[in-house]
Amino acid sequence: xxxxxxxxxxxxxxxxxxxxxxxxxxxxxxxxxxxxxxxxxxxxxxxxxxxxxxxxxxxxxxxxxxxxxxxxxxxxxxxxxxxxxxxxxxxxxxxxxxxxxxxxxxxxxxxxxxxxxxxxxxxxxxxxxxxxxxxxxxxxxxxxxxxxxxxxxxxxxxxxxx
Numbered sequence: 001x002x003x004x005x006x007x008x009x010x011x012x013x014x015x016x017x018x019x020x021x022x023x024x025x026x027x028x029x030x031x032x033x034x035x036x037x038x039x040x041x042x043x044x045x046x047x048x049x050x051x052x053x054x055x056x057x058x059x060x061x062x063x064x065x066x067x068x069x070x071x072x073x074x075x076x077x078x079x080x081x082x083x084x085x086x087x088x089x090x091x092x093x094x095x096x097x098x099x100x101x102x103x104x105x106x107x108x109x110x111x112x113x114x115x116x117x118x119x120x121x122x123x124x125x126x127x128x129x130x131x132x133x134x135x136x137x138x139x140x141x142x143x144x145x146x147x148x149x150x151x152x153x154x155x156x157x158x159x160x161x162x
Contacts, residue, residue, distance in 0.1 A: 004035040007106050009141035012148030014101060016155070022098035024086055025077050026070045030102025034062050050114045055121040059103040066099040067092075085156040109137055 011031030015024040037053035052058040070077065074090040081087050088094075111119045111128035118124050 004032050004039070006138060006141040006145075007031040007035070007109065009143070009145030009148065010105055010109065011102050011144075012152070013144035014105070014148075015098070016148045016151035019086075019088060019151075019155070021094060022101060023070060023090060023094040024088060024098070025081070026066055026095045026098035027102040029070065030063060030066045030099045031106055033066060034059055034103060034106055048116055050110060050117040052121070054107060054110055054114070054117045055119055056104070056107060057121060059107045060100075063099040063103040066103070067095055070095045070099070086152070109141070112137055 008028060008031055011027045015022060015027040034053040037047075037051055038049040041047045041049050041051070053062060070090075071092060074095075078087070078090060107119055108128070111117055111126055112130065112132040113134050115126060115129050117126045117129075119126060119128065
């Protein structure tokens with residue numbers, strides 16, 4: 001993804017569509033956290049942009065980290081959720097599902113775009129590269145953000161979804 005925030009679109013869409021089942025802060029954090037490594041590489045280090053954090057093994061470790069972070073901070077996040085009118089379940093199950101969905105969704109989208117990824121490491125190569133066009137992925141991310149935003153607005157205005 002050319003810009004990490006694009007991943008929030010997919011996370012927001014799935015978070016709002018599956019609001020009863022997955023934790024919104026967890027999927028949003030998980031949708032962007034693996035880009036810590038590329039950001040580090042661009043500004044600080046001399047390393048592969050889409051390295052270990054962009055493998056399913058590395059992503060799994062990040063998902064576990066997101067689970068620990070969100071579950072540990074859940075009492076504070078519940079208060080923030082109330083401010084934004086997105087009160088929801090902070091059960092461990094909803095956080096786990098959201099964390100893995102966000103991480104693996106990010107890795108899948110990036111696998112279609114970035115030739116420097118080895119998503120199935122230790123197997124080298126990226127068999128998913130180019131299967132979906134970069135422009136379609138960007139359009140899906142923007143559409144996801146808009147759709148998730150509309151659902152959020154309706155939900156915050158107390159419209160009920162059945």
